[in-house]
Amino acid sequence: MRQVPVAARLALAGLITAVALAVALWPRGGDDTSVDGAQIHPSAPVPEQLRAAAGLAPCPRPAADAVGHGPLAGITLSCLADGKPVDVAAALAGKPALLNLWAYWCGPCAEELPYLQEYAQRAGNAITVLTVHSDPDEARGLALLADLKVTLPGVLDASTRVRNAVGVPAVLPVSVLLRADGSVAKAIVRPFDGVEDIADTVANELGVAA
Template sequence: MSKRPGAAAPSIGPAHAAKVVVALVAVLALVGCGGSEEPAAPESSPPFADCATLTAPPPAAPQVTLPGQGDPLPDVALPCFTGGQEVEVSAIRGPAVLNLWGSWCGPCREELPAFQRFADRAAGKVTVIGVDIRDSRSAASSLAEELGVTYPNLFDPSERLRAKLGITALPATLFVDRDGRVRHVYNSTALDEAELATLAAQHLGVTLP
């Protein structure tokens, strides 16, 4: 029906006006966002160093002849915590110290700072390697960041290395010679830096200043 000349425009009720405003806000929001969601923030990277040098002796490691043979490291491949190719544990060359730990293990948490101080002190002579056991990446990364642990770590959530070694409790620390043979396994209370240095001298022939 046509509108008569001079007739008043129909009025818009409050309810209808509110619906119009809501519709306009929705349209403007879609235009401003381009119809896409905000990208999720990337996860922070773990604090550990990579594992590229674990299968070569430290550059300044002394040439030491040790008595006996020792047992070879187990034949198991574990992923580097920071990613990349898996590391064949049996290919690791020392002098090296492998510390099996988990964020859920009280003595492990206690001794981790000592391992970092020892790693800094022994850089170029002894390689310090962590093996994170039965853990989550987030829990291990969080603890390492809190304690300032940066030496390379392997990730072993299913405890394959622990089972191969026959170790039943953590923490446990392996002292490994240049040929990849285990010269000593320490499986007791938390170690401090002085005890680590003493064990490295006794079982790897490496004396630190």
């Protein structure tokens, strides 16, 4: 077997080192989320400090004898506040609900979320307002909510099960108004432009005044 000249071997070793260094320093293009200096990948478990920073309200929990009905029956999602599973239809049973489908990358969603929080505060216990982050990147969703200071209860819908179940278009934001029996009263395929818009729409479709 012929031996590779020493100069050639050294040149090859230098090329490998240069490529390795370039790969190590190559920018990731913003695919990760930074939290307290740590890089969070979409597939990694969400750190507890990120959940704590968001400070979200707990997700609604089903009553002991609650049974979910309607198109969301059988759908269990992860609660953004604590990562625990939520039977969505059962948790919402017995009260009108507004489900807001959004994602961290959606500009109109970021404008709309604070309106939804203000509306929920006005409406009180008359209606459940639940956000549905329709993207697998939970860390970026929580980071945006923390930035917006929106603390509404929310669930993670990484595979868009809610959207598919209610049959709405693949656009965001979408708000789904549910009757107390779990049936869909109306899907609002546009962003709300203010708190009064939300209040008027809910009053007209669900009869809930706020």
